[in-house]
Amino acid sequence: MTEVLLGALLFVLVAAFVLVPLRRERSQGGEDPRIAELESRKEAKYREIRDTELDHAAGKLDDEDFRRQDAELRRDAVAILNQLDEVKGEDAG
Amino acid sequence: MIELGRAALVLALLTAIYAGIAALIGRNGDRRWVDSSRRAVYALCALLTVCVLVIEAAFLRNDFSFQLVADHSSTTTPFYYRLTSMWSSQAGSLLLWAWVLSIASSAVLFATRNRLRELVPYATAVLMGVGGFFVALAVFASNPFEQLSPAPLEGAGLNPLLRHPAMLMHPPMLYSGYVFFTVPFAFAIAALITRRLDASWIRITRRFALIAWTFLSIGIVLGASWSYSELGWGGYWAWDPVENASLMPWLMGTAFLHSIMVQEKRGMLKVWNVTLIVGTFSLALLGTFLVRSGVLQSIHAFGASTVGAPILVLIAVVLIGSTALIVSRLDDLRSEKRIDSLFSRESIFLVNNFLLVALCAVIFWGTMFPLISELFTGDKASLAAPWFDRYTTPLAILLVLFTGIGPLLAWRRVTWESARRVFVAPAAAALAVGVGTAVLFDTGRRPWALLLFAFSAFALTALAQEIWRGGAARRALSGGSIPGAMLAVAARNRRRYGGYVVHAGIAVLLIGVAASSSFQTNREVNLRPGDSTTVDGYKVDYKRPTVSVDNERIAFGSVLDVSKDSQRFTIHPTRGYFRPPSCPPQRLISCYFDGESTSEVGLRRGLRRDFWTAVQPSIGPVLRNARGADRKFQLLARGRMRLAAASPNPQAITQQAALLQDVRGLAIRKIANGYLRDTPPAVFHVIVNPLVTWMWIGAVVALGGALIAVWPAPGARRRRVTSLQAARLSHQPSRAPWRARA
Numbered sequence: 001m002t003e004v005l006l007g008a009l010l011f012v013l014v015a016a017f018v019l020v021p022l023r024r025e026r027s028q029g030g031e032d033p034r035i036a037e038l039e040s041r042k043e044a045k046y047r048e049i050r051d052t053e054l055d056h057a058a059g060k061l062d063d064e065d066f067r068r069q070d071a072e073l074r075r076d077a078v079a080i081l082n083q084l085d086e087v088k089g090e091d092a093g
Numbered sequence: 094m095i096e097l098g099r100a101a102l103v104l105a106l107l108t109a110i111y112a113g114i115a116a117l118i119g120r121n122g123d124r125r126w127v128d129s130s131r132r133a134v135y136a137l138c139a140l141l142t143v144c145v146l147v148i149e150a151a152f153l154r155n156d157f158s159f160q161l162v163a164d165h166s167s168t169t170t171p172f173y174y175r176l177t178s179m180w181s182s183q184a185g186s187l188l189l190w191a192w193v194l195s196i197a198s199s200a201v202l203f204a205t206r207n208r209l210r211e212l213v214p215y216a217t218a219v220l221m222g223v224g225g226f227f228v229a230l231a232v233f234a235s236n237p238f239e240q241l242s243p244a245p246l247e248g249a250g251l252n253p254l255l256r257h258p259a260m261l262m263h264p265p266m267l268y269s270g271y272v273f274f275t276v277p278f279a280f281a282i283a284a285l286i287t288r289r290l291d292a293s294w295i296r297i298t299r300r301f302a303l304i305a306w307t308f309l310s311i312g313i314v315l316g317a318s319w320s321y322s323e324l325g326w327g328g329y330w331a332w333d334p335v336e337n338a339s340l341m342p343w344l345m346g347t348a349f350l351h352s353i354m355v356q357e358k359r360g361m362l363k364v365w366n367v368t369l370i371v372g373t374f375s376l377a378l379l380g381t382f383l384v385r386s387g388v389l390q391s392i393h394a395f396g397a398s399t400v401g402a403p404i405l406v407l408i409a410v411v412l413i414g415s416t417a418l419i420v421s422r423l424d425d426l427r428s429e430k431r432i433d434s435l436f437s438r439e440s441i442f443l444v445n446n447f448l449l450v451a452l453c454a455v456i457f458w459g460t461m462f463p464l465i466s467e468l469f470t471g472d473k474a475s476l477a478a479p480w481f482d483r484y485t486t487p488l489a490i491l492l493v494l495f496t497g498i499g500p501l502l503a504w505r506r507v508t509w510e511s512a513r514r515v516f517v518a519p520a521a522a523a524l525a526v527g528v529g530t531a532v533l534f535d536t537g538r539r540p541w542a543l544l545l546f547a548f549s550a551f552a553l554t555a556l557a558q559e560i561w562r563g564g565a566a567r568r569a570l571s572g573g574s575i576p577g578a579m580l581a582v583a584a585r586n587r588r589r590y591g592g593y594v595v596h597a598g599i600a601v602l603l604i605g606v607a608a609s610s611s612f613q614t615n616r617e618v619n620l621r622p623g624d625s626t627t628v629d630g631y632k633v634d635y636k637r638p639t640v641s642v643d644n645e646r647i648a649f650g651s652v653l654d655v656s657k658d659s660q661r662f663t664i665h666p667t668r669g670y671f672r673p674p675s676c677p678p679q680r681l682i683s684c685y686f687d688g689e690s691t692s693e694v695g696l697r698r699g700l701r702r703d704f705w706t707a708v709q710p711s712i713g714p715v716l717r718n719a720r721g722a723d724r725k726f727q728l729l730a731r732g733r734m735r736l737a738a739a740s741p742n743p744q745a746i747t748q749q750a751a752l753l754q755d756v757r758g759l760a761i762r763k764i765a766n767g768y769l770r771d772t773p774p775a776v777f778h779v780i781v782n783p784l785v786t787w788m789w790i791g792a793v794v795a796l797g798g799a800l801i802a803v804w805p806a807p808g809a810r811r812r813r814v815t816s817l818q819a820a821r822l823s824h825q826p827s828r829a830p831w832r833a834r835a
Binding site: 002006007010011014018019022024036037040048050051052056057058059060061062065 | 293
């Protein structure tokens with residue numbers, strides 16, 4: 001009997017907590033997930049640029065290779081930043 | 094309390110099922126269902142926490158109405174062992190698996206509440222599929238809330254072999270390692286289903302894979318430490334199936350952690366990465382299966398049970414389902430780029446990956462060989478340590494070499510000029526150490542050890558050079574001292590420098606392994622009190638025997654005085670015999686020798702070498718006396734109880750039982766003291782183990798490196814730079830945000 005009562009009490013508590021979102025209006029809601037994605041890609045690209053600079057400074061990458069790789073990475077970074085601006089612009093509009 | 098636990102466990106199962114279904118309903122974009130499923134995962138975590146707290150409270154209160162407590166604890170079990178007794182049982186271990194998974198799932202779903210919206214519903218369904226499976230096992234196959242009525246007054250106590258400080262944390266660390274690998278596995282499956290096979294799933298789960306790797310490493314090291322100081326055979330790694338079961342996912346997980354970097358940087362190795370994480374997760378499940386099924390002979394025999402079959406089914410479902418999914422997505426898994434040069438960091442990572450997977454394959458074959466041979470010949474033939482050593486040693490040595498080469502190379506390609514610049518110092522160090530150890534320590538007679546020392550020197554010098562050059566580069570940009578610059582670079586590039594520290598730790602650890610396994614002195618000597626012997630220059634005097642008796646065990650020990658040159662110390666190796674939880678009436682005294690026996694080794698640690706001893710006392714005469722005492726005691730007990738039964742005093746039986754208990758205690762003490770009066774010779778296993786302490790030091794260094802890599806980078810500063818500013822700055826390298834932070 002105690003078990004059933006405790007079970008029922010826990011069930012009510014869990015159900016109340018879990019079902020709250022279902023009482024909302026159907027919506028996509030929240031921050032645009034593309035922003036978080038692009039931010040994450042941007043950070044990863046920055047890290048790559050840092051790594052390349054570090055490799056160059058440490059003598060592992062010669063000047064020519066460094067210039068080529070660095071330019072390519074910066075192009076990618078700027079493309080991501082542009083996409084980020086676009087998405088933020090869309091959301092603001 | 095037991096009712097609360099039972100109710101929470103059943104509700105946890107329903108909640109896991111709901112969370113998985115709700116996530117799948119919300120997969121097409123209805124956020125309400127996805128949010129509800131995430132909340133259900135949090136609720137699952139809360140419910141399983143209630144279950145764990147109820148069990149812990151029962152252990153601490155010695156509530157023997159819980160069968161789990163009665164079977165694995167007793168009133169004499171120390172507080173700290175009672176606190177950790179939960180995971181010495183199968184039911185407790187399964188609950189631990191599900192609980193840790195609910196924590197990991199809650200953490201990753203919280204981190205992705207606004208990200209990866211396509212992947213999260215499927216990942217949640219996979220996480221809850223696995224979580225629900227383990228909760229279902231706890232509910233239906235091995236319930237931790239089984240009740241005993243009436244409750245016994247005393248419990249069976251904790252398995253004596255598990256009464257060791259390392260065992261407090263060894264099982265939860267291993268399980269946490271296994272469990273945390275579920276997170277990258279779940280997101281990999283979600284990425285395969287949704288065909289979003291870029292590096293997004295890797296970026297979000299990389300930290301969880303690293304946490305899993307760290308937990309697994311801690312678990313393996315604690316297990317090795319337990320083996321070295323508790324099992325009395327003198328080693329830290331026996332190639333036991335259950336040990337191997339933890340090493341295999343560690344090796345494959347290590348390969349995964351390296352190869353995902355190649356996908357993040359170059360968009361390559363996508364098939365390889367999903368295959369590795371499926372393999373790692375399957376091996377983690379296999380580890381749980383081997384511990385819990387008892388299909389292979391192991392020192393972990395306490396794990397034998399009936400939940401093996403369901404876990405095997407789960408492994409089959411994971412392997413077949415994942416393989417089908419990978420094959421159906423091969424077109425989407427094509428690499429975005431190709432390897433530019435064989436002389437590049439990604440090529441070395443690939444070689445390292447092959448070596449790690451080859452090591453894993455060798456260990457898998459050796460571990461499973463008894464089952465394979467039984468399948469084909471009907472006999473369970475085991476492969477012993479020399480077989481494993483023969484194949485793993487060369488692979489491990491090559492791995493150390495490539496661990497040193499990898500950090501020296503840049504991504505994409507390296508020119509010969511750059512390579513020459515960075516290779517000179519490590520190669521010189523390797524040569525110097527190789528020649529030096531061959532001349533000074535005669536390592537030439539152990540070529541594998543010689544190579545390992547030389548390659549470790551290469552790796553350590555390469556890593557030191559990397560840290561130095563990074564610091565010098567930073568100093569050239571920002572000024573300050575070299576140590577300050579090195580710390581600053583490491584703080585800003587935690588993944589890279591944390592990884593370097595891990596590599597350094599592993600190199601040091603392998604030096605300890607090579608030295609202790611190739612150059613140890615190992616002897617067995619038969620000594621009586623007063624005798625002495627010499628082992629590797631150490632004079633060993635057996636001064637006197639010792640005996641201790643308590644309600645649970647008899648321990649026969651020895652006092653050894655050891656001296657070498659000016660060094661002098663005393664050690665006390667002991668062998669303890671534990672009586673089983675219940676004794677048959679005809680063997681109430683000799684049954685002390687029927688249960689488990691443990692070895693408390695006499696160990697003197699040192700940076701140069703360990704002096705290790707274990708004793709195997711000759712207990713034949715003691716056992717003969719105990720059997721004689723059994724007969725006398727049985728006669729006495731019969732007479733006394735007959736008198737008590739005839740007595741009009743209602744307390745007579747209780748009084749006689751208490752008296753007999755005292756007599757039994759006295760008899761056991763008398764027999765034990767007989768060992769002191771007429772001590773038979775004892776066999777002493779003596780090992781002089783060079784550099785073994787460096788193995789533990791290397792492990793601690795590696796774990797420190799893993800913590801550095803896992804620790805989140807400071808995030809606040811990133812957000813100060815808006816994308817528009819950054820776009821402008823990207824054309825002005827000296828003011829670019831990455832340069833400001835580097």
